[in-house]
Amino acid sequence: MKKNLPSKMKALRQLGPLPEGALSDPNAIKKYLQLTLVDIPKPKPGQVLVKVNRGSMNPNDLYHIKGVYSSTLDYPYPRGVGFEGAGTVVANGGGIAGWARIGKRVAFYSKFGMFAEYVLADALKLIVLPKDLEFQEAASSVANPITGVGMARWAKASGSKYFFITAAAGAVARMTMRVAHTYGLKSIAIVRREEQVAICKEEGASYVLNQSDPDFEKNLTDLCKEVNCTYGFDCIGGDMPLTLIRSMPQGSTLCMYGYFNTGPVQFQPQKLFNGWKIQFFETEYYINSLSLLSRFRLSREVINNVNGLFRPKIQKQFSLEEAAEAYSYYSKNMTGGKIQILNE
Structure with a gap:
């Protein structure tokens, strides 16, 4: 550890899963959720x-705080919150990769x-930022761009020229469409509200x-x-996958990339026994x-296009002390x- 580092830091700690409906308040x-002083x-x-x-x-931050995020279900309380960000490497636990990144600005x-x-990170998974x-921009350059690239690659590999995607006005879906269009694919955007139609048309x-x-x-x-769309993405869950699979030609694949509805997901066994398939996309996996x-090449592709293809839209900023307000605001304004x- 660096000698001039403080021994304590401020960190948000979650004491338990948020009850249903609490995100609005x-x-x-x-x-x-409390801001605490920890080692x-x-x-x-x-x-x-x-x-x-x-x-x-x-x-996934909303799923995590509600206690239903698949990747952190077994994490004990009190536990940290937040997954994506940017900062400066100030100490190394050992190894050449970490040593080489001391003082580097990273996402x-x-x-x-x-x-x-302060937070720990895997030295080999850091994206070193250009000057x-x-x-x-860097703090929002990991999850959505990498997810968009990964999902677009899966859609391309399916062989279908068209794909559909639910919650299409959301940041992840828009990023996926944007990348997929550069691969020559065409998208069918599925939205929940009429005012979201224009957003998706602007994305092509x-x-x-x-x-x-x-x-x-x-x-x-x-x-x-009509267009022989045999691949699609869904992040709604509940009974939506049942509707989507029923709409797809035989031999099609539905890829789940989230679950806004955190309850059971409905499928039709007769479809799955007759050629339809289900996939699940999770960014970390x-x-x-x-x-x-391949990770290095992907990180370079993303970071070199953060001010272009992958440029994030930042709608609002909050301090650590305002985290509760941030979670509540985000839950109501996810597409903004x-x-x-x-x-x-």
Whole structure:
């Protein structure tokens, strides 16, 4: 550890899972989320300590605080919150990779609690920032761009020229469409509200369907048949996958990339026994499936295009002390852009 580092830091700690409906009330959130003074963690071999400049919120942050995020279900309370962000490497736990990154400005993803003054990170998974890239853009340059690239690659590999995607006005879906269009694919955007149609058309969607339309399933069925769309993404869950699979030609694949409805997901066994398939996309597992060289190439592709193809829209910034308000605001304004939690 560096000698001039303080021994304590401010960090957000969650005391327990948020009850259903509590996200709409910052005062209710404050009963479960507290800003505390804790010891600065010590990096182990292969890890570094990063002084966090800011963190970004994503849908998995809402799942995590509700206690239903699949990747952190077994994490004990009290526990950290926040996954994506950017900062400066200030200490190394051992290893050449960490040593080489001391003093570097980096973007990264960590399960150790990004919404804190300092956080641990895997030295090999850091994205070193170019000098002309600000922390504001860098802090939102990991989750959505990498997810968008990964999902677009899966859609491309399916062989289908068209794909559909639900919650299409959301940041992840828009990023996926943007990348997929550069691969020569065409998208069918599925939205929940009429005012979201224009957003998807601006992203270049070939078709936009409103799931609130009483004829939605028929319209999607007819369209999938017309353009031979055999691949689609869903992040709604509940009974939506059942509707989507019924709309797709035989032999199609539905990929789940989230679950806004955190209850059971409905499928039709007869479909799955007759050629339809289900996949699940999770960003961290996708990254871990890549070789070190492929990860490096992906990180360079993303970071070199943060001010272009992958440029994030930042809609609002909050301090660590305002985290409860940030969570509540984000839960009501997810399609408006990124929410960031600042340390400085």
